[in-house]
Amino acid sequence: MDNKWEMLEATNEDREKIWTKNRTFAGDVWFRFRRKPTSIAGFIIIVLLILFAAAGPLFTEYSYSNQNLQVVNIPPRMKVFQTPDKDGYLYITQGMQVLQVNTDGTLGSQLTKVREESNRMMTIFDCDGTEVALYYGQKPYVIANPQKNTIYPSTELWNKSYLLGTDNLGRDILTRLMYGTRVSLMVAFVAVIVNMIIGILYGGISGYLGGNVDAVMMRIVDIISTIPLTLYVILIMVIMGSGLQSIIIALGTVYWVDMARVVRGQVLGLKEQEFVQAAKTIGSSTKTILLTHLIPNAMGSILVTVTMLIPSAIFMEAFLGYLGIGLQPPLASLGTMCNDATENLRSCPHQLFIPALVICLIMFAFNFVGDGLRDALDPKLKK
Amino acid sequence: MSEQLILEINNLTKHFKAGGKQTVHALDGVSFTLKKGETLGLVGESGCGKTTCARTIIRMYEPTSGQIIMDGTDITELNQKQLKPFRKNMQMIFQDPYASLNARMTVRDIIAEPLLAHGVVKRKQDANEYVYPMLERVGLTREHASRYAHEFSGGQRQRVGIARALILEPNLVVCDEPISALDVSIQAQVINLLKDFQEEKGVSYLFIAHDLSMIRYVSDNVGVMYLGQLAEIGETDEIYKNPLHPYTKGLLGSIPIANPALARQKKKSSIEGDIPSPIKPPAGCRFHTRCPYMKEICCEETPKLKDAGNGHMVACHLCD
Numbered sequence: 001m002d003n004k005w006e007m008l009e010a011t012n013e014d015r016e017k018i019w020t021k022n023r024t025f026a027g028d029v030w031f032r033f034r035r036k037p038t039s040i041a042g043f044i045i046i047v048l049l050i051l052f053a054a055a056g057p058l059f060t061e062y063s064y065s066n067q068n069l070q071v072v073n074i075p076p077r078m079k080v081f082q083t084p085d086k087d088g089y090l091y092i093t094q095g096m097q098v099l100q101v102n103t104d105g106t107l108g109s110q111l112t113k114v115r116e117e118s119n120r121m122m123t124i125f126d127c128d129g130t131e132v133a134l135y136y137g138q139k140p141y142v143i144a145n146p147q148k149n150t151i152y153p154s155t156e157l158w159n160k161s162y163l164l165g166t167d168n169l170g171r172d173i174l175t176r177l178m179y180g181t182r183v184s185l186m187v188a189f190v191a192v193i194v195n196m197i198i199g200i201l202y203g204g205i206s207g208y209l210g211g212n213v214d215a216v217m218m219r220i221v222d223i224i225s226t227i228p229l230t231l232y233v234i235l236i237m238v239i240m241g242s243g244l245q246s247i248i249i250a251l252g253t254v255y256w257v258d259m260a261r262v263v264r265g266q267v268l269g270l271k272e273q274e275f276v277q278a279a280k281t282i283g284s285s286t287k288t289i290l291l292t293h294l295i296p297n298a299m300g301s302i303l304v305t306v307t308m309l310i311p312s313a314i315f316m317e318a319f320l321g322y323l324g325i326g327l328q329p330p331l332a333s334l335g336t337m338c339n340d341a342t343e344n345l346r347s348c349p350h351q352l353f354i355p356a357l358v359i360c361l362i363m364f365a366f367n368f369v370g371d372g373l374r375d376a377l378d379p380k381l382k383k
Numbered sequence: 384m385s386e387q388l389i390l391e392i393n394n395l396t397k398h399f400k401a402g403g404k405q406t407v408h409a410l411d412g413v414s415f416t417l418k419k420g421e422t423l424g425l426v427g428e429s430g431c432g433k434t435t436c437a438r439t440i441i442r443m444y445e446p447t448s449g450q451i452i453m454d455g456t457d458i459t460e461l462n463q464k465q466l467k468p469f470r471k472n473m474q475m476i477f478q479d480p481y482a483s484l485n486a487r488m489t490v491r492d493i494i495a496e497p498l499l500a501h502g503v504v505k506r507k508q509d510a511n512e513y514v515y516p517m518l519e520r521v522g523l524t525r526e527h528a529s530r531y532a533h534e535f536s537g538g539q540r541q542r543v544g545i546a547r548a549l550i551l552e553p554n555l556v557v558c559d560e561p562i563s564a565l566d567v568s569i570q571a572q573v574i575n576l577l578k579d580f581q582e583e584k585g586v587s588y589l590f591i592a593h594d595l596s597m598i599r600y601v602s603d604n605v606g607v608m609y610l611g612q613l614a615e616i617g618e619t620d621e622i623y624k625n626p627l628h629p630y631t632k633g634l635l636g637s638i639p640i641a642n643p644a645l646a647r648q649k650k651k652s653s654i655e656g657d658i659p660s661p662i663k664p665p666a667g668c669r670f671h672t673r674c675p676y677m678k679e680i681c682c683e684e685t686p687k688l689k690d691a692g693n694g695h696m697v698a699c700h701l702c703d
Contacts, residue, residue: 018527018534274482281441282547283470284500292496296487 032376039372045365049358053185056178064179065330068170070110071099073348076165081143081152084130089157090143094347098125098134098143105160122146167337167351168344176332180355183244183333184314184362187251191313194252195306199259204290204298206260207267218264225257233320242328247317255313262305266298300374307370311363318359334359388455389555389587390417390440395449397432397439401662408661409435411611412449414688419554420585424602424619426595426634428658432611433591434478437559440589441475442466454554471501474548478560480540484532490543491528494518497551513550521546521576538569542576549580557589562597570594574601595638599623607631610669611661613688617695627697629674630654668700676701
């Protein structure tokens, strides 16, 4: 075109054309979801946690219930002393025993005790034919040469046998963490299913039908929500025995009430909107109106509620476990692990710190993902 | 055009309860008829009951009393289930094209909804053979079918709303201010689309609007409403050329004239004051509080709709 300012011929097709790219709904949601770094981070953390919980136990040689009383309360990073013949290390356990540690950080067996020399504040152990002394005249205790009264040089080593250490019964914390995460995610899954099915339908029907139906349905919700969850769990445990199934049943029977309230509120507002009125004049059935008009439009609040409820369900399980009315030993959940760890918090803080960190991670991840999903599912926020 | 009556409204009344013992007299004893292939325009100020009238006819609201007769059947007492076969024949176009389309549905799903609701097609996938021609008919293309409503302009959205209302080829379409949310160039586009459909399929429209010149352009008959009652009803040309009710005169006097020379000549005849509250409508003629020709009888006796010749009905004591 020579003259840039020449009038262009506008066809009707040009006028009606929408210039943005056409994407499927799923593609659209994914596009908006991945623009938010926090939601992607949360999503990756959740995937990793699921892998960790589901596939992790395949790669560990320990089971969550195997006790090894020789290696109680070992931390992930150990202070060790060189053996007399310098081919390994020695670690002093909290039970005043001495443990052989190989140079690569894996744990060996306990040394046999030869005799007690209480006047010299020493316990003599036999290390491959040489006598070594555990000297307890100073704190922290040291390994010394009983003949020369010299302390063996010490160093710090990562624990390669138990990457995250062991608990007070000598169980591998990493393995128990996998099973604990499994329990937490299962609880989260149950909470989501229950919310999505019972909560949404109950709230939706209550809000849409309104009037007396609404009043009766909401009073039932009020009654359910006034009874504390701990009481439910205890009552259900009396009948069914303690364990995961009791917690899941307790969560399943009551955890949908918040969702029902939120959905009802949303539906009450939405049903007066013109597109719902339009659907009524078209002659669409109640089911169609509820499932294609009301609930998809309430999805934003539903997702926010779900993502707030997931951490609270996980936390509820952990809390019940911590109180001792959740999972029973030797089963592991993040809450019971925290509970077990409080006994020797001063000497082994890692036992509390690690499961608490995982609880935090799960909660953060779900909150971030929920936040991202809410924005992503709203087509009006399309960019 | 045949003389077949599509819709007959007798004494239709709708009262709303408004907090406590108060009642809003939104619609009080309105009667009119609508023939096949014709358009009845309803005009009046905001709050005069036009939309209530439309929504009561379509049975979005339950009428307090009166009769709605569609195609010879009284549908006033039918429940929503019994009403469903009639819904196929009466559809509605809404005022706000932004609020009346579900933001979470594609245009295809929106237009296919009536087809699915009335079992014209059994599955969503089969709806395309109806949806595509309809889209092209309202000036959109097939590519638009998989788009969401918010991606469209106001005019395009309203055409989607029209496509949804017309896809079942109903006998009666209630248009509740279908053009008032659109700008002028698009108003004409939408109106012409509606007129074309009328010529093709013989649809009847109950057309509600503020815009008096637009009503004149589309309607065969015009009804003027004031505070829940019909003030005047008759053929369009008759009403516009020879308005009898003082309210109609005032309304027509408020139409702006494009030519400033003519506008200056025109005597000002607009109506003073505001519309009274429909909770306590004035006794007698409801317009008497604002009527420049008010007489004693106007405060005491409610005027009845009387024929003033040529089917021109008016409710005013001055015209007795």
